[in-house]
Amino acid sequence: MSGEQQRLDSVHQRMALACKMSGRDPSGVTLLAVSKKQAASLVRRFFMLGQTAFGENRVQEALVKQQELADLAIDWHFIGPVQSNKARELAEQFDWVQSVDRVKILQALSRHRPASLPPLNICLQINIDREPQKSGLAPEALPTLAEQAAEAPGIRLRGLMALPRFSHDPEVTRDSFARLRMLYETLREAGHELDTLSMGMSGDLELAIAEGSTMVRVGTDLLGPRAV
Numbered sequence: 001m002s003g004e005q006q007r008l009d010s011v012h013q014r015m016a017l018a019c020k021m022s023g024r025d026p027s028g029v030t031l032l033a034v035s036k037k038q039a040a041s042l043v044r045r046f047f048m049l050g051q052t053a054f055g056e057n058r059v060q061e062a063l064v065k066q067q068e069l070a071d072l073a074i075d076w077h078f079i080g081p082v083q084s085n086k087a088r089e090l091a092e093q094f095d096w097v098q099s100v101d102r103v104k105i106l107q108a109l110s111r112h113r114p115a116s117l118p119p120l121n122i123c124l125q126i127n128i129d130r131e132p133q134k135s136g137l138a139p140e141a142l143p144t145l146a147e148q149a150a151e152a153p154g155i156r157l158r159g160l161m162a163l164p165r166f167s168h169d170p171e172v173t174r175d176s177f178a179r180l181r182m183l184y185e186t187l188r189e190a191g192h193e194l195d196t197l198s199m200g201m202s203g204d205l206e207l208a209i210a211e212g213s214t215m216v217r218v219g220t221d222l223l224g225p226r227a228v
């Protein structure tokens with residue numbers, strides 16, 4: 001068995017076990033392979049093993065990879081900070097943008113999404129621990145931006161994404177995930193039809209699944225260490 005197959009199986013097993021421990025249906029959690037700083041050839045090998053969704057955090061790097069992999073039906077997710085001068089490329093080349101955190105970016109993505117494509121799936125990124133250096137909107141700004149996203153042409157609001165503050169204490173991380181989930185449930189109760197709670201990475205996917213994650217974003221434990 002190849003190293004890639006082993007790592008893919010191992011991540012799927014971790015996800016399945018985490019679902020079992022919290023009484024969740026494993027089909028309710030999907031895997032996004034984070035391919036930033038990884039070679040296109042490696043993405044291709046994982047695609048051949050059945051992994052179809054890949055996440056990138058830099059536009060230029062992603063566009064080069066997408067060209068090289070244009071023959072594959074990959075679902076491309078953007079998960080990095082969005083600059084407004086890159087909104088057109090994102091709107092044209094990606095299936096998802098998970099890191100929308102301000103109205104200016106939302107409107108630029110909406111304006112540039114080609115009418116020939118299905119609506120662009122987006123998540124709103126929340127700065128769940130209010131860290132000054134991190135992207136994401138403040139929790140109290142969420143209801144307004146969610147309304148704007150729901151009304152934006154060419155946009156389909158799917159849910160929320162966050163990167164919690166790093167902690168060695170699992171209870172601290174779990175608390176961040178729980179607060180994101182509460183925001184998600186509040187939006188759903190307000191009538192937004194959301195299906196994506198994007199939280200959990202290599203080191204904490206089990207905690208995220210226990211708190212209701214529907215999409216884990218895994219880089220290192222799946223594709224291996226990244227080039228620096």
Ligand SMILES: *Cc1c(COP(=O)(O)O)cnc(C)c1O
Binds near residue numbers: 202220
């Ligand atoms: C890099 C990255 C990940 C994956 O991190 P790993 O620890 O390598 O699994 C997930 N989400 C975002 C937004 C990232 O930038």
